[in-house]
Amino acid sequence: MTRDIRKLILDKLAKDGTVKAADISGATGLSRAYVHRFFQQLKEEGMIVLVGKANTAHYVLPRARRAIEGKPVNIHRLLRNRDLRENVVLESIKDEGPWFARLAENVGLIVDYSFTEMVNNAIEHSGTDTIDISLRESKDRLQFEISDRGVGIFNNIMAKKGLDTTLDAIQDLLKGKQTTAPEFHSGEGIFFTSKMVDHFSIRSSGKWLVIDNEKNDVYVKDSPLKTRGTKVSCSIRFDSTRTLSEVFGRYTDPDSVEFTRTAVSVRLYRNNVQYVSRSQARRIVVGLERFKTIELDFQGIDTVGQAFADEIFRVWQVRHPESRIVPRNMNENVEFMVRRAGWVDDLLTTMDMG
Structure with missing residues (x-):
C-alpha cells in the first residue's frame, strides 16, 4: 500500500506537474491526514517540494520549483470598483503563482497588511470606477502599485478637512489617525503602511509624496503624473527584517493597544x-x-x-x-x-x- 501511494503521487506529478493531498485522497478514498504522511516522506527525501500555503498549497518536482522560482512575478489587474473586497483581490493574485510563498514570513505579513489597506482606500475613498493594480518582483524586492481615476487623495482631504493647499493635505495625512470617513475607518492604514514598507509614495494632484525608510527621509516634489486620481506605490526588500509587531509597537499604547x-x-x-x-x-x-x-x-x-x-x-x-x-x-x-x-x-x- 505504501509503495502504491508513493507511486500514485509521483505518477500524477509526472503527468500533471502538480498534485495536492486532496487529489490522492479523492482517488484512493483515504483520509487526507493519512495521505499527508506520504507527502511528508517524499518531501523529506527531497523528491517533491511544497509550493504555496493554506488553500493554495500544492506539490511539484524540485526542478519545477526551480524553474518557477527563477521567473520574477509580474501581475497586472484592471478591476471594476463594484462589490470589490480587498482580501479577495489579494487571494486571487496569490493564486497567480508561488510568489507569495517565496516571501519570508515577516515580509509576507507586511505585504498582506499594506496591500489590503491600500486597495481598501481605493475601493472606499476614491470614488473611482476602476482600480489598476500591478505587482512585480525585481532582483531584491517586491513592489506593488494601486492606481485609481477618482477624486484624488489630497483633494479629498482638502475638501473634507477644509484645508487650503495640497501641502496642507499632505501634512495632515502624515500625522496619521486621519480619515475622510471616520464612521468607517480609524485612518491608520496609510500611516502604518508608510512605516512598514521600505519605500512608500503617493502621486496625486500634481504632487509626489515620498517616504523612504531605507534613507530615513520624507520629501515632496512636483509629480510628472498629471492624470486624475491617485497612484500609491509600495516596495519592500525580500531580506527586510521589519515586522508588523515592531511597527505597531512603536506607535501604539502597550496598555490599551490604541494608536x-x-x-x-x-x-x-x-x-x-x-x-x-x-x-x-x-x-x-x-x-x-x-x-x-x-x-x-x-x-x-x-x-x-x-x-x-x-x-x-x-x-x-x-x-x-x-x-x-x-x-x-x-x-x-x-x-x-x-x-x-x-x-x-x-x-x-x-x-x-x-
Whole structure:
C-alpha cells in the first residue's frame, strides 16, 4: 500500500506537474491526514517540494520549483470598483503563482497588511470606477502599485478637512489617525503602511509624496503624473527584517493597544522661509490632540521664531496637557527657542520614541 501511494503521487506529478493531498485522497478514498504522511516522506527525501500555503498549497518536482522560482512575478489587474473586497483581490493574485510563498514570513505579513489597506482606500475613498493594480518582483524586492481615476487623495482631504493647499493635505495625512470617513475607518492604514514598507509614495494632484525608510527621509516634489486620481506605490526588500509587531509597537499604547503616537515632519512646511509665526505653528499642530505623544522633527531647520515656539510648546501644550510634544533633531538655535517657550528635558525621557 505504501509503495502504491508513493507511486500514485509521483505518477500524477509526472503527468500533471502538480498534485495536492486532496487529489490522492479523492482517488484512493483515504483520509487526507493519512495521505499527508506520504507527502511528508517524499518531501523529506527531497523528491517533491511544497509550493504555496493554506488553500493554495500544492506539490511539484524540485526542478519545477526551480524553474518557477527563477521567473520574477509580474501581475497586472484592471478591476471594476463594484462589490470589490480587498482580501479577495489579494487571494486571487496569490493564486497567480508561488510568489507569495517565496516571501519570508515577516515580509509576507507586511505585504498582506499594506496591500489590503491600500486597495481598501481605493475601493472606499476614491470614488473611482476602476482600480489598476500591478505587482512585480525585481532582483531584491517586491513592489506593488494601486492606481485609481477618482477624486484624488489630497483633494479629498482638502475638501473634507477644509484645508487650503495640497501641502496642507499632505501634512495632515502624515500625522496619521486621519480619515475622510471616520464612521468607517480609524485612518491608520496609510500611516502604518508608510512605516512598514521600505519605500512608500503617493502621486496625486500634481504632487509626489515620498517616504523612504531605507534613507530615513520624507520629501515632496512636483509629480510628472498629471492624470486624475491617485497612484500609491509600495516596495519592500525580500531580506527586510521589519515586522508588523515592531511597527505597531512603536506607535501604539502597550496598555490599551490604541494608536496614540505619531511623527510629524516640520520640514515639509519649509518653502524657503523661517518658522516664525503662530499661524505656521497652528497649521502643524491642528488635529494632534488625538494623540498622546507627538514627535516633532526639526531636522534641517536652522532656527524658529519665538511666536512659533511659544504657540506649540506653551500655548498648545497648556491647552492639551493629556498630549506630549517631543522635539527631535534640534540644533542649538532651535533648542534655545524651544527651551525659552517652556520645553524641558523630561519630556524626552518620559517616552523613548526610538
